Amino acid sequence: MYINGRDLSHYHGKLIREYVYGGTPLGNMYFQGRNRSAYVLQSQIIGLKTLELTIVFTGQDQREAILHKSAFDAAVMGQIELILGDGFGYTCHCDQLGAETRVGEEMMEASYSFSGIRHGDWMKTSGKTIYNPGTLPKSDCILTVTVGADASLYPLGSITFHDVEAGEKLVVDGINKRILVDGVPDAKRASWTEFPYLIPGKNGIDCRDTPTVEFYPCYL
Structure with a gap:
C-alpha cells in the first residue's frame, strides 16, 4: 500500500489483506405520477465510493506504535492518492481516523474509512x-x-x-x-x-x- 507515493512500511504499518471497497451511492430523481405503474428516470447522480481498510502498526513498545499510527493519520489528511496493489489508484479523502485497538505490547490495529474515485494509470x-x-x-x-x-x-x-x-x-x-x-x-x-x-x-x-x-x- 502506498500513500501519496510513500510505502505504508514508512509508518511501520501493514495492511490486512481483506478490505472493503463499498458500493456507489446513487441519487435518483424520477417522475412517476400519482399511483402510476410507469415512471421516467430524470437524472442519476453518482456519489463517491467508500473504502474501508484495517492497518496494524508496530513499534518497540506501545508508545512507539501509537506514534507510528499518529504519523500515518497526519499523512492521510486532505485529498490523497492511495495504491492498494489491485492495479488501480484511488483519489480519496479520509472520513474517519480509526480507533486504536491494542494487540499485545508492540502492536495496535486501526480501521479507516475513505471516500473517493477509483482510476487507472495517468x-x-x-x-x-x-x-x-x-x-x-x-x-x-x-x-x-x-x-x-x-x-x-x-x-x-x-x-x-x-x-x-x-x-x-x-x-x-x-x-x-x-x-x-x-x-x-x-x-x-x-x-x-x-x-x-x-x-x-x-x-x-x-x-x-x-x-x-x-x-x-x-x-x-
Missing part, C-alpha cells in the same frame, strides 16, 4: 480523437495545444479562446479547473460553460491544431 496522448477506457460517465482531463495561426476565436474542447496568436501555448485544466496561456492563469481570454471531460469510449476534441490530452480513466 494517460497522455495527442490527437483530435481520444479513446477513454474508463467507465465513469465523465473523466476530467487536461487539454494542451500550441496555436498554429492567429485567430479571433479558437476552440479547445469545450473552451473558446479569444484573440490568440501563433505560438501561444493554451492549457485547459479540467482537473484543477484552470485556464492558462503561456503558463500564466488567464481565464479572461476564454469563454465556456463547463470544463472538458471524456466520456467512456471514443471522444472527439474540437481544435484547429493537434492537442495533447491528459487524464485518469476513472471507473465505477
Whole structure:
C-alpha cells in the first residue's frame, strides 16, 4: 500500500489483506405520477465510493506504535492518492481516523474509512480523437495545444479562446479547473460553460491544431 507515493512500511504499518471497497451511492430523481405503474428516470447522480481498510502498526513498545499510527493519520489528511496493489489508484479523502485497538505490547490495529474515485494509470496522448477506457460517465482531463495561426476565436474542447496568436501555448485544466496561456492563469481570454471531460469510449476534441490530452480513466 502506498500513500501519496510513500510505502505504508514508512509508518511501520501493514495492511490486512481483506478490505472493503463499498458500493456507489446513487441519487435518483424520477417522475412517476400519482399511483402510476410507469415512471421516467430524470437524472442519476453518482456519489463517491467508500473504502474501508484495517492497518496494524508496530513499534518497540506501545508508545512507539501509537506514534507510528499518529504519523500515518497526519499523512492521510486532505485529498490523497492511495495504491492498494489491485492495479488501480484511488483519489480519496479520509472520513474517519480509526480507533486504536491494542494487540499485545508492540502492536495496535486501526480501521479507516475513505471516500473517493477509483482510476487507472495517468494517460497522455495527442490527437483530435481520444479513446477513454474508463467507465465513469465523465473523466476530467487536461487539454494542451500550441496555436498554429492567429485567430479571433479558437476552440479547445469545450473552451473558446479569444484573440490568440501563433505560438501561444493554451492549457485547459479540467482537473484543477484552470485556464492558462503561456503558463500564466488567464481565464479572461476564454469563454465556456463547463470544463472538458471524456466520456467512456471514443471522444472527439474540437481544435484547429493537434492537442495533447491528459487524464485518469476513472471507473465505477
